[in-house]
Amino acid sequence: xxxxxxxxxxxxGKHVEFPxxxxxxxxxxxxxxTLGAKTGLFTYDPGFLSTASCQSKVTYIDGDKGELLYxxxxxEQLAEQCNFLEVAYLLRNGELPNxxxxxxxxxxxxxxxxxxxxxxxxxxxxRRDAHPMAVMVGVVGALSAFYHDAHxxxxxxxxxxxxxxxxxxxxxxxxxxxxxxxxxxxMYPRNDLDYxxxxxxxxxxxxxxxxxxxxxxxxxxxxxxxLHADHEQNASTSTVRLAGSSGANPFACIxxxxxxxxxxxxxxxxxxxxxxxxxxxxxxxxxxxxxxAKDKTDNFKLMGFGHRVYKNFDPRARLMSKVxxxxxxxxxxxxxxLFKLAKELEKIALEDDYFIEKKLYPNVDFYSGIVQKxxxxxxxxxxxxxxxxxxxxxxxxxEEMITDPEYKIGRPRQxxxxxxxxxxxxxxxx
Ligand code: ACO
Numbered sequence: 288x289x290x291x292x293x294x295x296x297x298x299x300g301k302h303v304e305f306p307x308x309x310x311x312x313x314x315x316x317x318x319x320x321t322l323g324a325k326t327g328l329f330t331y332d333p334g335f336l337s338t339a340s341c342q343s344k345v346t347y348i349d350g351d352k353g354e355l356l357y358x359x360x361x362x363e364q365l366a367e368q369c370n371f372l373e374v375a376y377l378l379r380n381g382e383l384p385n386x387x388x389x390x391x392x393x394x395x396x397x398x399x400x401x402x403x404x405x406x407x408x409x410x411x412x413x414r415r416d417a418h419p420m421a422v423m424v425g426v427v428g429a430l431s432a433f434y435h436d437a438h439x440x441x442x443x444x445x446x447x448x449x450x451x452x453x454x455x456x457x458x459x460x461x462x463x464x465x466x467x468x469x470x471x472x473x474m475y476p477r478n479d480l481d482y483x484x485x486x487x488x489x490x491x492x493x494x495x496x497x498x499x500x501x502x503x504x505x506x507x508x509x510x511x512x513x514l515h516a517d518h519e520q521n522a523s524t525s526t527v528r529l530a531g532s533s534g535a536n537p538f539a540c541i542x543x544x545x546x547x548x549x550x551x552x553x554x555x556x557x558x559x560x561x562x563x564x565x566x567x568x569x570x571x572x573x574x575x576x577x578x579x580a581k582d583k584t585d586n587f588k589l590m591g592f593g594h595r596v597y598k599n600f601d602p603r604a605r606l607m608s609k610v611x612x613x614x615x616x617x618x619x620x621x622x623x624x625l626f627k628l629a630k631e632l633e634k635i636a637l638e639d640d641y642f643i644e645k646k647l648y649p650n651v652d653f654y655s656g657i658v659q660k661x662x663x664x665x666x667x668x669x670x671x672x673x674x675x676x677x678x679x680x681x682x683x684x685x686e687e688m689i690t691d692p693e694y695k696i697g698r699p700r701q702x703x704x705x706x707x708x709x710x711x712x713x714x715x716x717x
Contacts, residue, residue: 517680591653
């Protein structure tokens, strides 16, 4: 939304004026789209520290308050009162479903949970010890070869089918990735189970024995999905938008998002966090690792701490800490060594001047590894669980971009600092 305010710049004695735009919440932005044409100058902003890359109606984060809203609703209320598929419906459609729409949506998703039998061959092409995220990048990207009708993005029906397909198939694909890594047969989905219980059946069931989902654990995993469903213009979402801005197939764009998510500075942090807790091993060594985290000459970072946007508690970390306590109590693991260690690490870091000064708080990934481990999910699969949930956000944001009248192919500028123009010298004279 435009405002009456303007931003005035003086460059080389020339005055230029830019409109200031205002959103529903959050920082106003200076609309500098005409800067290049008016001045011949570009802006320089590596890592997008001060740049809004799009307008979006999906998710809002207030990093100073530690607030996260999906379509205006606080994450705490959604995690408590809704299931993951309701949240998926909300993110995509802008409103929560009523009971009838919820049932219809859940039925639609159930109809899409199976994958083409030929997809099995893709798994067989990977080594058994391949990292599950490498498999996910390949298999999800390969889906683009199966669904030609997803190519007409101007058609709302096609976009909707693509969304439903991916949301429905991600649990199947993630569970198949796991089964392949442990050498067990793939489990077909069960339509009598809800979304998350069905995922646990495909992960932990075998043809030899019926899997009986534990409702407390199913609910915990469902909340984990909700907490990871979307998070504004983060690195992987921006990757999906950038890949999609060329008109690429959405399944291929999601594969690009998965690749980006894999990194330890992003979705790989929960895996890295659990590895770090294992490495610290005992409460007596916490001080030593805090010292290392503060040492500029040591590139060790406290995994699960810090966030580009939250400069206060990540609200998802609070919820995750509670989910963690619930799961451990259900499983009789209240005295879990890593949970106790994580609590101690959190306490010490939150009292430390370095962490206070830099506003470094635990993020969502600090506790999610402990919960997932307790649920029986191996460490290398953690980021796949994140990808499963975030696919909702990625597809929602991809569609928002595709239908945005101001949509343009993403094409950042650069400040070139390489060699000045020069001529090639013949090879004999070099
Ligand atoms: N441990 C120790 N120091 C840290 C940490 C940390 N976890 N995080 C940031 N810092 C320090 C930096 O060294 C930097 O110090 P300086 O100002 O003296 O140079 C300062 O705090 C600011 O950190 P930046 O890395 O510049 O902040 P940025 O916003 O770019 O990075 C990030 C945020 C990538 C999340 C960072 O905090 C980090 O690497 N954390 C650990 C990994 C992690 O948990 N990632 C998960 C993010 S949440 C998610 O993706 C779901």
